[in-house]
Structure formats: C-alpha cells, structure tokens
Amino acid sequence: MRRPTIKDVAERAQVSLKTVSRVINDEPSVQARTRERVQEAIAGLGYQPDPSARSLRSAQSYAIGLIYDNPNPYYVIAMQNGVLAVCRETGYGLQIHPCDSSSPKLASEIIRLVQHARLAGLVLAPPMSERQELVSELIANGIRLVRVVSAAADPQDGSACIYVDDRDAAYEITEHLIQLGHSRIGFLWGGKSHGSSWERHKGYKEALHDYGIALDEALVVEGDYSFDDGFRGARRLLALPDRPTAIFGSNDEIAAGVLAAAKSSGMNVPYDLSIAGFEDSPFSKQSWPALTTAKQATEEIAQHAARRLLQEIQDRPRKALSNEGFSPQLIVRGSTAPPRPKAR
C-alpha cells in the first residue's frame, strides 16, 4: 500500500491543500470544524506529516514528554499507554522522564530537559503536577503543559489540567466497609507528597464522620504507596489490643502488603479481616481473594491529558477549553465481608 499524501488528506476532508497545510502547521485562521475534519482525515488515512519542515521552523522536535515519579509500574505503564495512543494519532513521539520529585533543582532540570530535547510540551503526572511553584516556573519559562491532579473540583488556577476525584471514591470505599458492619476501620496513608493521599484520607474521615463513627488516630498509619509500607502498617494495626476488623490501604500495592501481613499471621481474609485497596491494578484481580478497590481509569485519564496538551500546543483560544474531571468507581470483590459476630 502506498503511503498517504497530503493530497489524499485534502480530498478526504474536502478542503484545499493550503487548508491541510495550515492545520498541520498549527496556524490560526482555520475554523474549528474544518480543523477537526482535516484531523479526522489525517487519523483515518494514517497520514504522517513530514516533521522536518515543521521542526526546523519551530525549533521544536516533534515529541512531547511525560514527567512522573511513581514506584508503581501499573500506574506508569497505564499513563504511558494513554499518552502514546494520542501520540500515535497525531504523529508525535513520546519521551519519558521519570524524575526525583524531591530534587531541589527540579524546575531547572525539567526546563533544561525540554530545551535540550526541544519538546513541544509536557504531561505532568503527580506529584510534580501538584506543586504549584514548580508548575508556575515551568509556565513562566514558556513550557506548554497539562497537569493530572487529585482534586474534588476544577482547581481553576489558569493552567490546563485533568482532575481526579479521589476523595469521593475513598468515601465510597469507607462507606462500603461501614455498611458491611465495620466500625474499627484502619487507614494506611500513601506518600504525603501526593495530593491523592490527602484526598483519600479526607474521604475516609468524612465517611466515618457522616456515619457517626469517632476517628481513632491509633488506626491511622502513615507511609508510602508501597507494598512494604502496607505490610509494616498492617503488622502494627494487627498487633493492637483492639485491632481493626477492616483495613483500607490507599492503593492496591499497600493493600497487597496488608494481605501478605494478614496471611503471614494465619488470618483468613475476608472473615478475620476485610481489606480494600485503590486503583484496580492487575494485582487486585489476581490476588486471592481478589481485592475490593476503586477503579481509576488511568489510561483514559492520560489520553485526555495528552489531547488537552496538543490543544495547548496548537494554541487554540483558551476560553473554549474547560478542564475535565474523573471519578474512580467502587469495585467490590472477595476481600471485604461483614465482620465476625463478637462473642457476648
């Protein structure tokens, strides 16, 4: 099959060659509907514009970057795959940049990176996306970006973002445990550098409050989004004289650690202990029993972020764009059940 040309695109979209060229070169003065028709034709034909002309013109490489700092392979791969799906449609390459979010020179590192690789823009994953000072500095340096953040509502701070309502989903998980009959519910934090950790903790607290259950700080343990911290935290909670009958781990990795700690103590999950996670990672389906969790549509979220970034790069009028929100959904599996009735 011969490679599609710009002429094929023009014919399919029923526009002039000049119009196709304008769309490809991100020039203004093309109507939104016409632009969309041309973009559909490009996607439908699998047309790949020659990037060299554009690249020389704009001094940018035809690539975007994904910036993340997350120990969870499932999350990272889902983010990458979501962004890549949009890159493939649009002919952009994806450069990946895991980085150390605690680095004091993070802003200058990222700015240098963008200049060095001449990236057209960035998708910022948490926790970098949630550091307002960092984001402002990048924008002040002319970097186009979109952020993925944890928030119950659109932060409306002028920068493009996709927001995920972790608080609401954590509320639902806690409510599910309460409705099963649990009142001693342990909570294991994720890393405090992540906004999602704070939001999930808030959801847990709000549900307890709404159901009239007093918060017992002895049941709340700090840690990171990791298996090891889940294991350690659960050991600590299970050693309490009045131990919890359910534990909510802030992600599935933590919940997996809780599961291992329960099993290594000879406990029968869910009858001796109910366990819930967050994320709907493959592990949550594969463990025995499978984990009750909240489904976070990471790949879809990343796709929306990438689409939004390309809009930013193409510099469409900002007022036409609004930020999008996602809500993770409760998924009930075998790891949660009513607590054993207490002997009178």
Place this chain on the structure above:
Amino acid sequence: MRRPTIKDVAERAQVSLKTVSRVINDEPSVQARTRERVQEAIAGLGYQPDPSARSLRSAQSYAIGLIYDNPNPYYVIAMQNGVLAVCRETGYGLQIHPCDSSSPKLASEIIRLVQHARLAGLVLAPPMSERQELVSELIANGIRLVRVVSAAADPQDGSACIYVDDRDAAYEITEHLIQLGHSRIGFLWGGKSHGSSWERHKGYKEALHDYGIALDEALVVEGDYSFDDGFRGARRLLALPDRPTAIFGSNDEIAAGVLAAAKSSGMNVPYDLSIAGFEDSPFSKQSWPALTTAKQATEEIAQHAARRLLQEIQDRPRKALSNEGFSPQLIVRGSTAPPRPKAR
C-alpha cells in the same frame, strides 16, 4: 551552580577543546582511552552538550528508541529504566514504542518511525529482536540497533546483541524441583513468539532427561506470558487423574496464575503443590508464599544494551566489540518444598 561548559570538560579530562568537540561529535581519530577520559569527565560534571548543532549536522534528533511488545509492566519498566540510566549519562532522550509484534507491516512501521522521529538508533526487545528477517531489513535501511535476545550463546550473526541464557536458568529451576523429590513436574509455556519460551522449555526438558525422568506431554501446556494463561493451565493440570506435584510457570505472571488456581481449589502451597516462576518480579516477593524463581537482571541487561547501542551509533571499529551474555540465577523461596509422602 552554573552549568558546566565544554571548557570545564577539557580541563577535567586534560585534553584540548578540539578533542572534546571531536568526542562529542562522534568523530573518529580519537584514541579509545582519550575518548573514555572525556566521556568520564562529561558524566562526572553532568555536562550536556548542545544538541542543536549536532542535530542539524546529522539530521538526527538526539534521541534513541525502545521497541517492545510485552504485556508485563515490571519487565517493561525495568527495560525503560535501564536504557534511561544510560540516556541520562549521555544526554540522549528516550522515545518509547510499544508495538504489535504480529503486525505484517512491522518493518515498514519501524522504519517510518525512525525516520519520522529522526532517532539515532534503537534498542529492540524480544520478540522483535528475535525475528531475523525484521532485524535484517532494519539494518539494510541504515538503522543502528542493538538486540536483547534469549540464547545460550552469542548468536554471532554480525549484529550487536545482549543475550540471556534462559535455558540454563530453566534447567536449574527444574533441577531444584527434582532434587526436592518431584518427578511429576508440570510446565506452562510462555508465548511461542518469544525465544525465551523455547529456551525455557528446552531447559526443562534437558533437566528431566538428565535425571532420567520421562517427559509426559500431558504435563506440558501451551499459553502466553500471562496470569490468565497460568490460571487456566494450572486448572487443567490439577484436574488430571495423576496430577503434578509441582508446576513450573515460564514467568512470574504465569506462576501467579498457578498460585491463584491452587488457592481457589483449596490447596496448601507448597505442601500440596510446589510452584516456581521466572523473572524475580516484585510480585514473586510479595505473594504468599513468595515464589521460587530465577532472577533476571532486566535493568542491568537494558543498560548494557543501551551502552552497546551508543557504541554502534558512534561507529567505533566493530572488531573491538563483543556481545555480552547474562545468566539468570535461581532464587529459592517459600513456594517450593518436597512433595507429601504418598500413602503405601
């Protein structure tokens, strides 16, 4: 801190500016030891050469590509991180390209990709790396590449590669099970498009043969490198009238599926069934019991592959370069034990 300059590099390496420039521009006529000294100075100072001059000169972007098709996030992330470590040292960007290894137009897709993104070279992961015709076509189109392949010895076919001796490690795993007293040992294949699947199967067969145990084809089940195929394969083996007392899954995902199948049948692992995997993924440490497996140093392998690719890009005399081999190591954990003594 001010950004290091080419002058700092020259001072640290005790060479002239011209020599540093030659090394940065990959020009020949620099002695190997001098080149190394300059590269060490560049790495030590964190110097980042300005890519634009080079890029315009060579019409290449200052990025390499990683091509893979693997459903296993742990493997993919380890490959990415290994290549990225070398990219960071050398100032290259990494573009990632998961692809469909069964696509009939794979060669032309990859060639277009390299031209489109003007990549300086590629790291090819299995199974693409093991398709000789594809590799030849890429090389014939002037693409610099290094392959990561499964092989007991250097394939010596003229292209750069890092080879991993899966056969030897699979032999060791099988031998470990035999020495525990097992003779009914099930084997679950990985995907047949991967050379590693064939090599691991060979290692299994050779160990049985060397210990005088007849191969029972009823104990060998085909499938893919996935949890689901491990679950299905194990259910089939455990339903046999004379079921195996041990199952060797070709990777840890498969072994995780075996573990879930055993638990869902109410079996006690390892006493009712020994289970071994391959890879030393985080899951293998986190499951209960933890999995006996073979440690595959994927991140290190990827680093060596990236270093070798940069040598290819710099076009050093080929005769000075030899391919490197890695051998995964047996790690014994709680999922394997002697079989229960049979009632007389």
